Amino acid sequence: xxxxxxxxxxxxxxxxxxxxxxxxxxxxxxxxxxxxxxxxxxxxxxxxxxxxxxxxxxxxxxxxxxxxxxxxxxxxxxxxxxxxxxxxxxxxxxxxxxxxxxxxxxxxxxxxxxxxxxxxxxxxxxxxxxxxxxxxxxxxxxxxxxxxxxxxxxxxxxxxxxxxxxxxxxxxxxxxxxxxxxxxxxxxxxxxxxxxxxxxxxxxxxxxxxxxxxxxxxxxxxxxxxxxxxxxxxxxxxxxxxxxxxxxxxxxxxxxxxxxxxxxxxxxxxxxxxxxxxxxxxxxxx
Numbered sequence: 613x614x615x616x617x618x619x620x621x622x623x624x625x626x627x628x629x630x631x632x633x634x635x636x637x638x639x640x641x642x643x644x645x646x647x648x649x650x651x652x653x654x655x656x657x658x659x660x661x662x663x664x665x666x667x668x669x670x671x672x673x674x675x676x677x678x679x680x681x682x683x684x685x686x687x688x689x690x691x692x693x694x695x696x697x698x699x700x701x702x703x704x705x706x707x708x709x710x711x712x713x714x715x716x717x718x719x720x721x722x723x724x725x726x727x728x729x730x731x732x733x734x735x736x737x738x739x740x741x742x743x744x745x746x747x748x749x750x751x752x753x754x755x756x757x758x759x760x761x762x763x764x765x766x767x768x769x770x771x772x773x774x775x776x777x778x779x780x781x782x783x784x785x786x787x788x789x790x791x792x793x794x795x796x797x798x799x800x801x802x803x804x805x806x807x808x809x810x811x812x813x814x815x816x817x818x819x820x821x822x823x824x825x826x827x828x829x830x831x832x833x834x835x836x837x838x839x840x841x842x843x844x845x846x847x848x849x850x851x852x853x854x855x856x857x858x859x860x861x862x863x864x865x866x867x868x869x870x871x872x873x874x875x876x877x878x879x880x881x882x883x884x885x886x887x888x889x890x891x892x893x894x895x896x897x898x
Contacts, residue, residue, distance in 0.1 A: 656708040656760075656769070657735055657742050664736035665702065667777060674784055685784055689850055692786040701776045705733065711755060711768035718766050724748060724757035726766065731777050734761075746774055787845045789898060790873040790889055794837035799870035840867075840875070846884050847897040858886035858895050 667674045675687035676698065683693035714724070721727040725748030734743040743761035750756060750768055758769040801810045801822075810822040811833060818828040855861035859879030867875045874890035884897045 654709045656710055656744060656758075656773075657706050659735050659737045659740055659742055660706060662702050662706065662735050662737040665698070666732075666734040666736070667779070668732040669778060669780070670730060672780070674779075674781065676784065685781075688781065693784055694786050697779070697783065701779075702735075704773065704776045705735065708770065708773055710758075711770070714757065714766045714768060716765050718764065721747075721759070721766070724759075724766050726757060726759050731774065732761075733777055744769075746777070782848065785845075785848065789840060789843045789845060789887070789896070790875065792841060792869065792872045794834065794841050797837055797869055797872060800833070800837075801868040801870070803866040803868075804864075843898055845896040845898060849895040849897075850893070852893070852895040855888075855895075858888075860886060860888055860895065863888075 663678050665676045667676075673687065674685065676683055676685050676693055678684075682695050683698045685691045685693050718724065718726075726745050729745040729747050731746040732743060733746070734741060745759045745761060746769070747757040747759070747766075749771065753771070755768040755771050756774055757766055758773075759766050797813070799810065799812045801808060808822050809820065811818050811820050811828045813819075816830075818830045818833050820826045820828045849858075852858065855878075860876055863876035863878055865877040867877070876888045876890060878886035878888075878895075880886075881897070886895055887898050888895050
């Protein structure tokens with residue numbers, strides 16, 4: 613009889629343990645799901661992978677799309693975008709969290725600078741479109757007022773987001789002169805005042821071919837190639853007008869990279885030198 617009583621006790625203890633374990637697992641899962649929902653509700657955007665970005669900053673609109681070759685600007689002009697800047701901006705936007713809610717049902721958005729926002733950010737991706745309005749700074753000047761386009765509530769948002777999106781056309785553009793690998797260049801030709809200089813790489817050494825065959829200065833040639841590859845545009849002229857204005861008709865210097873770009877160099881100014889990549893409309897100041 614005593615043995616049977618002990619057996620029943622162990623069975624009851626086992627059932628109780630199973631019940632406690634089941635409750636613990638349920639509670640753990642419930643709390644995890646609750647935390648996940650709360651975290652999602654705090655996220656500025658639910659999109660994780662953006663394919664299009666529309667920015668309106670201080671009244672100027674920019675449309676950017678991601679393609680096979682990376683990010684490109686489509687409006688107000690068509691141009692390659694600054695990949696590093698766009699990836700950093702989107703990372704901050706898609707990871708951003710909403711701060712405390714200031715007003716659930718605001719009557720007057722103008723008091724928060726949201727009737728005419730300083731910036732509108734629209735992200736498209738994963739079949740969704742989500743937008744945020746950015747308004748005035750809060751009294752602490754550390755944050756700003758913001759509002760999702762599909763929600764009424766006004767909340768605070770880190771001021772760092774404004775720093776990320778406060779960009780103009782120049783900021784958004786790719787600013788390298790030309791894209792090429794200096795190590796892969798095998799031949800260069802420079803035309804200057806009617807004279808042609810051509811150099812060719814043979815192994816690890818450079819040799820002048822024109823106007824005469826002599827050993828070329830390897831360090832100076834490789835320094836030139838590195839400067840071209842790493843050089844940055846200081847200013848773009850997308851509707852340049854007559855090329856004579858920039859000293860590009862004809863160019864002062866013509867630099868051809870075999871199986872690569874051809875660059876035309878014009879007048880030199882205090883701020884730099886005018887240049888144009890052959891086949892492109894825009895003139896740049898380097």
